[in-house]
Amino acid sequence: MAVDPNYLTNMYETSPLVNDNCTTFREKYNHCYTKIAQDVEDNQAVTHMKPPISDEAMSVSSSTDDSAAAAAVFRHLDNLVRDRVNGELEKLKHNVHRILSDQQQDFAQAFGLHDELSSSEASASHVVPQNNRGDDTSSDGCQFLVEGDSDCDAAIVRNDYGEQLCPNCNSCLESAASENPSKDKEEEEKIAMKYLLRLMTASSRLGNALKRIEYRTARDFLTVIPLGGPTFENSHLIGFSCDKRALLNVPQMLGAGWLVGFALTKLRILNLTSSCTKVAGANEISIFRSSPATRLTSHVSKAMTTKSSKPPNILIYTGNSDTEGRRFTEVKKALSQVINLHSYVMYRIYEQQITTHPWVENTALLVLGNSDSMSSKVRQVFVKYLESGGQILSLCSPFMCQVVKKPLDKHLKPFIGSFRVNQEVLPDAIQDFSALCQPYYFEGEKAKIVAEEETSRKPVVIQISEGSGNALFSLVHFESFTDYGKLHGQEQDAGRKMLVHILKLLGISCQPLEVPELTPLYLLANEQDKKRLMQSLRSSLEEGICKGNQLSLHFGASDEMYIPNATEEKLPVICQGENSKAVTFNWSTYQKCLSTKVLGKVVLYTDIITSTQTVFDGNYTFTSNIPEDLGIVVIAGQQVKGQGRGGNVWLSPSGCLMFSLHVRIPFASNLGRRLPYLQHIASLAAVEAITSQPGYEDINIRLKWPNDVYYGQKIKIGGVIVTSSAKDNILSAVMGMGINISNTKPTISVNEIISLHNSEHGTNLKQLTTEEMLARTVNKIETLFEDFQENGSAPFLKKYYNRWLHSEVTVNLSANEDKKEVVIKGLDEFGFLLVQTKSGESLSVQPDGNTFDMLKNLIAIKNS
Numbered sequence: 001m002a003v004d005p006n007y008l009t010n011m012y013e014t015s016p017l018v019n020d021n022c023t024t025f026r027e028k029y030n031h032c033y034t035k036i037a038q039d040v041e042d043n044q045a046v047t048h049m050k051p052p053i054s055d056e057a058m059s060v061s062s063s064t065d066d067s068a069a070a071a072a073v074f075r076h077l078d079n080l081v082r083d084r085v086n087g088e089l090e091k092l093k094h095n096v097h098r099i100l101s102d103q104q105q106d107f108a109q110a111f112g113l114h115d116e117l118s119s120s121e122a123s124a125s126h127v128v129p130q131n132n133r134g135d136d137t138s139s140d141g142c143q144f145l146v147e148g149d150s151d152c153d154a155a156i157v158r159n160d161y162g163e164q165l166c167p168n169c170n171s172c173l174e175s176a177a178s179e180n181p182s183k184d185k186e187e188e189e190k191i192a193m194k195y196l197l198r199l200m201t202a203s204s205r206l207g208n209a210l211k212r213i214e215y216r217t218a219r220d221f222l223t224v225i226p227l228g229g230p231t232f233e234n235s236h237l238i239g240f241s242c243d244k245r246a247l248l249n250v251p252q253m254l255g256a257g258w259l260v261g262f263a264l265t266k267l268r269i270l271n272l273t274s275s276c277t278k279v280a281g282a283n284e285i286s287i288f289r290s291s292p293a294t295r296l297t298s299h300v301s302k303a304m305t306t307k308s309s310k311p312p313n314i315l316i317y318t319g320n321s322d323t324e325g326r327r328f329t330e331v332k333k334a335l336s337q338v339i340n341l342h343s344y345v346m347y348r349i350y351e352q353q354i355t356t357h358p359w360v361e362n363t364a365l366l367v368l369g370n371s372d373s374m375s376s377k378v379r380q381v382f383v384k385y386l387e388s389g390g391q392i393l394s395l396c397s398p399f400m401c402q403v404v405k406k407p408l409d410k411h412l413k414p415f416i417g418s419f420r421v422n423q424e425v426l427p428d429a430i431q432d433f434s435a436l437c438q439p440y441y442f443e444g445e446k447a448k449i450v451a452e453e454e455t456s457r458k459p460v461v462i463q464i465s466e467g468s469g470n471a472l473f474s475l476v477h478f479e480s481f482t483d484y485g486k487l488h489g490q491e492q493d494a495g496r497k498m499l500v501h502i503l504k505l506l507g508i509s510c511q512p513l514e515v516p517e518l519t520p521l522y523l524l525a526n527e528q529d530k531k532r533l534m535q536s537l538r539s540s541l542e543e544g545i546c547k548g549n550q551l552s553l554h555f556g557a558s559d560e561m562y563i564p565n566a567t568e569e570k571l572p573v574i575c576q577g578e579n580s581k582a583v584t585f586n587w588s589t590y591q592k593c594l595s596t597k598v599l600g601k602v603v604l605y606t607d608i609i610t611s612t613q614t615v616f617d618g619n620y621t622f623t624s625n626i627p628e629d630l631g632i633v634v635i636a637g638q639q640v641k642g643q644g645r646g647g648n649v650w651l652s653p654s655g656c657l658m659f660s661l662h663v664r665i666p667f668a669s670n671l672g673r674r675l676p677y678l679q680h681i682a683s684l685a686a687v688e689a690i691t692s693q694p695g696y697e698d699i700n701i702r703l704k705w706p707n708d709v710y711y712g713q714k715i716k717i718g719g720v721i722v723t724s725s726a727k728d729n730i731l732s733a734v735m736g737m738g739i740n741i742s743n744t745k746p747t748i749s750v751n752e753i754i755s756l757h758n759s760e761h762g763t764n765l766k767q768l769t770t771e772e773m774l775a776r777t778v779n780k781i782e783t784l785f786e787d788f789q790e791n792g793s794a795p796f797l798k799k800y801y802n803r804w805l806h807s808e809v810t811v812n813l814s815a816n817e818d819k820k821e822v823v824i825k826g827l828d829e830f831g832f833l834l835v836q837t838k839s840g841e842s843l844s845v846q847p848d849g850n851t852f853d854m855l856k857n858l859i860a861i862k863n864s
C-alpha cells in the first residue's frame, strides 16, 4: 500500500480529535493509532521503499506505552503546526472579530444576554457585563495566563491588567463574588474577570495528575464550579469561547492530558499548539474568551504579547571559558547543517544575559555546549525553563551532572565513537539507567535512553521529559561531526543523522537549506541613466572593476564580457541587455510606480546575493562616483547572509522585499544634523507605502521603535538597518530594508494582511508586488526626506507618532540590576527615544547596543 507521506498532516487536518463530536478520546485515538500502525506495517512490507512516514509515526507504531505514543503523535503535530502558529494567532483575532459582528444574536441567545444586546450599548456592538454574578455571563473577555506555582498544586493568576491574583484563596473568590457591581465599566469587567478566574483556579488542580481535557461551556464554568463540581478535579483548562456555534461543534471530551491549547472560532478550532505546549508543561492555563470587537484588538494583541512574533531563537550557551567563541562557532556550524535556517535564528547567550534578559519566551531550543560548570543561578534558570516546557540539548555539558542527584557513572563520559540509536526503549534499560542516575528534578519520571554505546550498551544520549519540556543529554560531541579533519565520512553521516534525530525529539524542524549559488547583478535603468552612470564610474574602474574593501564589482555587458562567477568577493554587474528580458524583476512595473526625482532611478537586481548592503558598504570608489542625481537601489530575490541590526541575522527567503537604497545627505542640513532620523524615515516610508493607498488606510501596520515594521502589536513584518560613511561634509548612507511581502514564513506577509483585511471588511484591496512596494517605499523616502530637510522634524514626527506603538507607555529601563519605570514621550531632537522618569527627568535612549523588548515594556541598557 502506498502511504501518503503527508499522512499525519492530513490526519491532523481531519483529525477526529479536533473535528468530530467524539465522545471519548480513547476510541478515536485507538482508531488513529491502529491506522498508523497499519500504514507502517504495509509500508515496511515493501522493502525497497523508504518509510515515507515520520519517525514519530514509527515510534507510535512500535510503542507499547499509550502516553508515549500519544506524546509522539502530538509532538509531531506540534511540529507541523509550529510554523503556522504566528499567522494563525493573527487570523484568530480576525475570526473572533468576525464572529462577534456576525453573531451577536446567537451570542446573546446562548448566554441570555438579550437585554444587553437590545440596549443602546449593545447595538453599538458592545456587550458589557452587568454584574459579576455567575449566572450573568460577562461577555467581555481577555486572555489570562495562569502559571503553576512552585509546587504545582495551585496557580498564580495574572489578569489582563497585569495584577497577580492570589492563588486558590476562597475568601478572595467570595469577596469578588459579593462585591457590588461598580458603575465603572472597567471596574466591573475587572471584578467579573477576577471572579471567573478565581472560580476556575479554585477548581483546577494543576499538575502532573492531569490526564484528560474536558470541554465545558462558559456557563458550566460559572455554574458548576462554584458548586465545587468534581468534574473539574485534576483538569487543566485550556480555553473557551463564548460563541455558541463554536461550542456546539466542540468535542465534548478531548483526551491526552497534555493536548495543548485551543481557542474556538466560528470556522474551526484553532490549535495554538506551539504557544501552548509551554502552557501545558508549565501548568499554565491560557484562557481565550471572545470579547466585543471594540475591545478585542487591545485584548487579543495583549494576549498576543505572550506569544512571540519573531522566528524562534535557538540559543547556544558555551559558558565563560569560551572566550573566543570557538565552541559557539563549532556548535552553531553543526546545527546550521541540519536545521531549517528559514525557521530559526541562532544566537550565543552569555551568562549575564541568562538572568537579566527576557530570552525564555522566544526560545525554541537552548543548546548547552559549555565545558565549565555553571553557577547555581544560571542552572536554576535553565531548570525552570525546562520545567516550564523548554527544550534543552546538552552537548556534554556538566549541566547534566548538576541536575541529577547522584554523580554520574564514570562510564558516562563524553566520547566520540560508534553508538546505536535505541529504537525501542527497553524497560530494563530504563531501570538500569534509573539506578545509575536518578533524575532529581523529575522524580517519578523516567529517563529514556535515546542512544547507547555500541559495545558496552551504556547510554550515551538520554531524554528526560517534564510535560512538554524536554532535556536531551548527550555524551557525544555531535558538534565535532562537522569537523571533516577528524572523522570519516561514515561517522560524520551517522553523527549528523543522530543530531537530526535528537533535534526532532526536541521539536526542531530539520530541513537543511541548500545554500544557493550567488548570481550576477543586473543594471536596470533607462538607457540614458545607464550611460550617465557608466560614464561617471568609468574613470574609477580598472578594467571594469570597482574595487571595494570586501566586494569588487565587475562591470560589463553580457554579450561582450567574460562573466566571472559571482562570489562573496566578486560580483559581476551586467550593464547591457533589455531591462525587461534580463531578470525576474519587473522593471516596467517598477518604473511605472516610481515617481522620484533622484532616489532609486537605477536598480541593481540580483536573484541571490549574500546581503544587498555589501554592494555599497566599504566600496567608497563606487558610492562616491554615482552621479548626484541618480540614486541607486540594490534589490535581491534572496539573501544568504542577510544582515539585521545589532549583528542579528536577517532571514531572507524569497517573497521578502529586500533592498538597500543609497542616499547622500549634506551634514549641513536638517537631516544631516539628525542622522538617527534616517532609520525612522525608512520605516515610516515602508508603512506609508502601504497605508497611503486609498482603501488601505486602516490596515493595522505600525512602527515599533527603533525601526521595526509591525502588524498590530506583535508580529514583525519588516525592519531597517542603516549604515553610513562620510567624506567632504557629505554623508553616504545605505538604507537596508526587509519587508515580508508574500512569504507566509517566518511570520506573516503584507499580502496575507491585505487578504485578512479584505475578508474582515468585505473589501477587495489588491495584493502588492515587490516592485510596486519598492517603488512606493522609495517614493515615500524621497518625499519624507524633502519635507524633513525643508521643515525639520515636526511634520515628520506627526506622521510617525500616528503609526507608532509606544506613546505614553510605561517601560522598565534597566541597567544591570537597577530598574526604573519611565514613560515614553516620543523621539528627541536627534531621533533617540525620549523617556521621562517619575521625578520628571527626561532621558534619551539610543537604539544601538541596548536590548529592547518594547512590547514587554523593557529596555535593558547595555553595560558600559
Ligand SMILES: O=C(O)CCCC[C@@H]1SC[C@@H]2NC(=O)N[C@@H]21
Residues within 6 Å of the ligand: 610, 611, 612, 613, 639, 641, 642, 643, 644, 645, 646, 648, 650, 657, 658, 659, 660, 707, 708, 718, 719, 720, 721, 736, 737, 738
Ligand atoms: O534587524 C532588522 O530589523 C533590520 C533588518 C534589515 C534587513 C534588510 S534586508 C535588505 C538589507 N540587506 C541586508 O542584509 N539587510 C537589510
